[in-house]
Amino acid sequence: MGAEASFREEDFFGREDELSALTRAALEGSRGIGSSFMIYGPPNIGKTSLLLKLAKQLVATAGTDGLPRPFPLYFSFSQILSHPLALSQHFLQEFLSQLLRFLGDAHPSTFDPASMCDRLASFGITGCREVLAAHERCTAEGDGLSALVNALSFPFSSSGELFYPVFLFDDFQYTGKLQGVPEGAMLSILRPYIKSGHFPMFISGSSPGRVTAALKREGLFGTFQMIEVGGLSTDSSVRLWRYLCERRRVDIPASLLPRASERLGGIPAYQRMLVEEIFFRSAKVPDAVTLENLYAVSVTEGKLNRYWREFFENTFPDRARRGRAIRFLKRVLCDRFPLDTVEGAISLMGSSQEEGEAILSALEFKGLLKADLDHLTFVGDPVLADFLYWAFERGVLGKGTSQVTAAIVQARLSRTAPEPGQGGDHARRVAIVKELMRKWDLREVPLLLLDFGMFREKFGGKGLLEIVIGMEREAVRVRLPKVSSVSTGYRASRGGPRFDFDLVAYGFLEGDFSEENLVIWAVDVAVEKNLGPRAVEHFENRCRLLALEKGLPQDRLRKWMILNETADAATVELASRYGIHLSHPTQLRLFLNLFGLEELERDPEPARSPGSEVPRSGKTLEYELVLPIKADSEVVAARVAEEVAAFAAVDADTVDRIKMAIIEACINAFEHSASESGKVRLRYLLSPDKIELFVQDDGKGFRPGKTPEESKKNRGWGLKLIRELVDDVEIVTGPDGTTVHMVKNLGGDPADPGPVRQGAGGLGSPEEH
C-alpha cells in the first residue's frame, strides 16, 4: 500500500520462479494466449514489489517481430477514493501518464489530461479527447458506473500495433468497497478483455477470499492462476541482507545472516526496517544475542513495532475492538490455539456474533487470515506474532517494555530441557548447591573453590587431604553474599519460556537488605560429562539477558557453573574470559565441607515448613524469601510476589490482590509474632492453576489479647482484608511459629477477577481477628 512510490528495483531479490511465470504469461498476451494471475499473500510480504518488478521487466523487453509490446499499467486501489467517479478520474490520469512514459515521454504533464491527450495523438493514439468528454458527462450526471466503464475500457480501445495493456492491479480487494457500485462490477467490466487472452491481468491483494468469491460469481475463477507470495528463500533473503547491510554500512558477520533471515520469516520489508533500525542504533551486530536484542527492541518499541501498531490502528480505529482483535490474534498466533472455524473464532473472542464477524472480516480484508468457505487459516508471520505478544503483555498485563523485550529475546535463546534419565541426579546436585548457598551468610572462602583453571593448575593429581591442607593456606579469598532467596527451576510453566537457570539466588553483600547491596547469582549445574564451549556461550547469553532484564550492573550478577565431570582447557579459558566461576565436583565437595554439608546425600529439603505436602509436580515453581523484621521490608515481599506472578501471566488486578495480601500477612507477622530471630520466612508456590503464599514467623503466634499497636483505634483490618483478597486463608500455629497460608486461584477469567466482597461493617469497625 503506497509501496510503489518507495520501490527500488535494486532492493529486489529472489522470486525468480514467480517472475518468470508472470513475465511469460504477460508476453503471451501478444499472441492471444496469455493467462491472468491472482497474486495473494499477507500484508507486507512483497506483492507490490513483485508487481513493480514485473512492470520494470516488461518495459525492458523490447518488442520483437513487429508484434505490439506489453504495456504494464500498475494501479493500486488502496489509495482511492471509494467513489467511482474519483476512481475513474484517477485511473484515466494514471493510464495517460504511464502510457506517455512508456512511449518515451520523460515528464508528461500529469495534471493536465487534455495536454496528455494531445501528446498521445502525436504518437498516433486517438480517441482520448472523446473519453475525457464522456468522463465529464458522467461526472455531471453523477453516473459512477458509466464513468468506470468508460475509463477502464479506454486502454483496450487505444491499444493496437504499438502496445497492448497488461493490467497490474494492486490491493484489488478495495474494489469491493466502491460506493453505489455493486461488488464485482469491476470484474464485470473487465470480463471480456480477460477472457480474450490478449490482455493478461495480474490482480494482487491480501484478501484472496473476497476476490476469489467475486471471480467465481463472474465465472472467471478458472481463467485465473493463483500465486501465493510467501517469504523469500533463505538464499535470496541472505543476498538481500548482504546488500542492505552494505548499503547502510551495518557490520554483521555473514554467519548470522541465515539466522536473521529466519527470524524475520524471509520478509523483505522487515529486513529493510530492521537494517535501518540497526543502523540508527549501533550499526554493529557482533553476535546472535545482539541481533536478537536489536530485533526485540525494534518489535517492542522501534520500526517493526510502529509498522504493526499503525496497521492495527488503521484496521481497528475503535480502541476496544482493537484490543479484542489483538487479544484474539495473540491467542491464535502466539499461543497456537487450534482454531479453524468462524464459530470457534467468535467464541474465542468472547464477543457478540456481530462484532466477532466484523473483526474477522477486517482481519480477512487486511490479509491476516484466509477464509475458505468456513475454514480459517491464519498467517504465519513471526514478527507479527512477537508484536502481538508485546501488545498483549504490555496492554493487557501492563508489563514494562524492557521486560517484554527480554522475554522475546529469551524465547529465542532458551535451550531445550535436559535429556530424560539425567534429571534425577541433576536435580539432586542442584538441590545440594541450593542448600549450600542458603548457608553462605557473608562468609569468606578461598577463591580457588570457584576457579577451576587455577585449582587444576595448583592441585591437579593431588590427594584430597593434601588439597584440604593447601586450601587452608589460600590467601586469596572471596566474600560470599548473604542469600535471601534461592529459586529452583527458574522456568515458567505458563506465559512462555524465561531465563531457565538451574538456580537463581538473590543475595546481599552486607547484612543490610538494601537495593545497593543486591547481588544475583545465576547458577547452572552441568548435565554433560564434558562441559563444552557451547554450553558456556549459552550460559553467558542467558546471564546477559538476566542482567538486562534486572537492570543489574556487571559486577552485581555472578555467574557460576558447576561441572559434572570435567571441562577442556579451551572451555575453561572461555569461562574465565566471561568472568564465569567454574567449580569441579571436587571443589564443590570442599565447598560443602566448609559449610558442614558434605554428608548431604538424601533429600536435601527436609519437610519442615507447612505446605511441603504440596505435590512437587514438574509444573510447580517454588521461591523462598527471608525478610528481616524491619519497616517496609514487606514491600520487598510484594515485589517478589509480583515477579513470581509474572511467570503465570496473571492479570494486573490479581497481582495487586496478591501483593496486598502478602503485605498484610507480613505486617501481621511483624507486629504479632514477637519473633526471636527477627526474621519472617516466605514461600511462594506457583502452579498452573493457583499461587500459594506462606508467611511464617518463628514467634508465638497471634495473641488473642491486644498488642499496643492494635489497641490503636481503627486497626485490625489485616486478616479481614486478606480474606477478601485471596480465595483461601489458613492460619496454623505450632511450636515453631505461626504460618499464614494463602491461596489465590488463577483459573478464572483473567478479564474479570471479580470484585472484592462488600464489607458489612461500618466505618472503623473491623471484625476482630
Next chain:
Amino acid sequence: MTPYKTIHIREEGDTLVVSVGGYLNSLLGEEVEKVVSANLDIGGRRILLNFQGTRLVNSIGISFVIGIVEKVMEREGRMAFCEVSRINRDLFRVTGLAKYVRSFDSEKEALDFLSGNA
C-alpha cells in the same frame, strides 16, 4: 526513614489537595493525617485526597485514612477522593470508607464536587 513516603499538598481555591504517592503505610498515613488536621485547625473544611501516585496501600495506612475521614466529619467538612486505582477502590469498599467519601475519576470532577459545582 522510609523511602516510600511522598506527599504533596497544594490549595485549589479553599480545597486542600493532598497527593499521596508511593506506599500508603503508617508513616505516610500519619503524615497525611497531620497535614489534614493542621488544615482543619486553621479553618479549612474541604479536603481532597488524590491517590494517583499511590502504588501500594496497607491496612494501617487505610486506618489512618479512616481516622482522617472521621476528623473531617466531626468538623462538618467535605471530603472526596480521586484517581483511586481499582484495587484501592475495592479496599475502600471493604473497609466501608466508600460509603462516607465519594471517589472521582479525575481531580477536576472532585474539585467541582467539593466546591458545590456538581
